[in-house]
Amino acid sequence: MNLLETPLIAEHRKLGARLGPFGGWLMPIQYSGIIAEHEWTRKNVSLFDTCHMGRFILKGQYDRSGLDKIVTVNLSNMPIRRCRYGFMLNESGGIIDDLVTYKIKDDEWLLVVNAARIAADEAHLRKHLSVDSKLENASARSGKLDLQGPFSKDVLAGIAGSRISSLKYYTFGFFTILGEENIISRTGYTGELGYEIYISNGKVVELWDTLLKDVRVKPAGLGARDTLRLEMGYGLYGQDINASITPLEAGLEKFLDLDKDFIGKGAILEKKKKGGSRQMVYFLTDSRRAPRHNYKIFRDNKEIGIVTSGSFSPSLSCGIGTGYVKEPLKKGDKIVLCEGAIEINATLTDKPFYKHGTAQRRW
Amino acid sequence: MNILENLLYTKEHEWLKIEGNLATVGITDYAQRLLGDITFVELPKAGDKAAQGKQFASVESIKAASDVYAPLSGKIIKVNTALADSPQLVNQYPYTEGWFVVIEIENEKEKQDLLSGADYKKYLEGLPK
Structure with a gap:
């Protein structure tokens, strides 16, 4: 199988990265070394290429579009510019994917999913969304960089403005970066203060180079991303959770809104009664x-x-x-x-x- | 890639420094680079017997756990106890402070299976990138 490449592949090669396959993509595993990159993230700021991750934009009301039945989190009480972590489940309560849902407007949502699950997620979404909702798979036309570490706010303020300080954990806003208005969310997968920056494909390299000019910022690969997320106890799809494991078994019940109806809820309730x-x-x-x-x-x-x-x-x-x-x-x-x-x-x-x-x- | 001329090598990426009937053994610069950050080294005990080609140590990095095979048969005379707390010495100084064990050579004939520095270099060049 041919591996996909992000717009940053030439930058990774220039930096001497060791490349390897992940979720169908050829990705940087490490640059200077996994432990050095891990420690730099905990103490300074690291920049991760996360262009491989999937992004869907959905236009439609949360209830009428069918989205409310597809994701397990409560959307009805979700403020605009808020992110929520949750799941898409199959009828047996198994995890099709874990994802972060962003509420852009009352009738516009961004869904951020795992790279290896983009096709499965899209099929599931298209099957269950109502005909009057509009789903766009924006994975290929846009990129994403994760800037993570205790000084990431200070670094990012220099590029996106001091308003970045107003972002609370799991919220997002629109910021002008490199002349383009885009989403920055205060989210991540490392346990450190950090941001996920969305940008069009054509600007990814320029943003990558701009951020790396700051001496506090170094590139980090998927090796460090894995040790950082494991130290936080965050699960990795395909390894810790999959379509035959329920969020109950994974200890992630708090990301299920059992007061609403969602696909897989019947199976979840039954498993709750029987015990795992x-x-x-x-x-x-x-x-x-x-x-x-x-x-x-x-x-x-x-x-x-x-x-x-x-x-x-x-x-x-x-x-x-x-x-x-x-x-x-x-x-x-x-x-x-x-x-x-x-x-x-x-x-x-x-x-x-x-x-x-x-x-x-x-x- | 650092390959020292005065050492002998195996295709399993170990180096040997032979002095009389004693061989100091470690893993090569190529091996440590391939493994990445080494986080744990398990060595045999002094007094244990090593058999050529059989596993006698293991090395773990963040990404992988690998077996290390004895390059020669013989009694283990000394082990590098510093690696228990500082396995990163193997990354930093693979040919000096990162040594694994000293083996008392039991069978001189087994030395025929070892590669010279030049041959090991040629062997590495022939490996798939």
Whole structure:
């Protein structure tokens, strides 16, 4: 299969990035090194190419368009210029995708989805949206850059103006950048104060170069993006959640508005009544050794589950991970993670693993 | 890519510095670059026996866990205990402070399987990019 390339592919090559496949795209995995990029994001500012992510613009009322039944979050009480994290579910309550819904106007919405799910999401949306709503897949004509780190506000103010300070966590506004009016939201996937900047394809390279001129900003790849998100306990679609896992099992029930009707709600209510067969757990290993996707989870010599994500944590200097277990476990319980001859002792904990993130900082 | 002329190599990207019947072993600059940030190294214990071609250590980076195979058979005489707390030494100084173990060579004939610096360089050039 041919991999897709973002408008920044030549910039990544110039910077000496190591490139690799992700969700059907050829993406930068690392530039200087994953740990250095991870630590720079926690202390300074990193710039991520996220042009691969999917973007849909929907014109139509939340209820009459059918959108309210497609996403699990409450749209009826959502203010304009607000973002909400939630899901699209199938009839069995399994997760078709996780997404962030932006309310631009009463009758205009932006849906931001995972790169690998663009086609599946579009099919699902078109199947369930009413005929009088208008859906545009804007993924190919626009780009997105994520600017993340404790000083990202100061960096961005220099380009988009000081009004950027007025953005609260999970809100957005329209700002003039490089002569173009576009959305900037105070959102991200790192746990640090940060922004997602939307821009037309033709301006992506110029914005990338402009932001990198600031000495506080360095490029970061998907390797650091993965360790940063895992330290926050954020799930990754295709790895931690998928179409056969419900948000209940993933511990993400708070992103379901059970007071309204949505596709998959019947199955969710039934599963709630019966109780789940597996639960997501978060664990720290007792060494620098980290488990990997698909390592088995044992307790008292009995196999009880599987690891979905695992990595060395640069902030905690030990292994961290997430997985599903079939037995009810609690914080402090001991488990063993196994693969072949490898046995790693671990202890259950709460998310986030890293507790000093600046994402929700106020001023 | 740094390849030292005075060392011997394997196709599994280990280097050996042979002095008398002792071989100091580590992984090459090429290997550490390929792995990226090394976060954990598991070494055998002093006194353990290594068998040529069999796994005797493992290396983990952020992205992957990899087995390391013994380049020669023999008794492990010394291990680099500094790697337990500072595995990044393998990235920083693959040919010096990032050494793994010292093996007491059991079978001189096995040395025939090792590559010279020039041959290892040629081998790397032939690998798919």
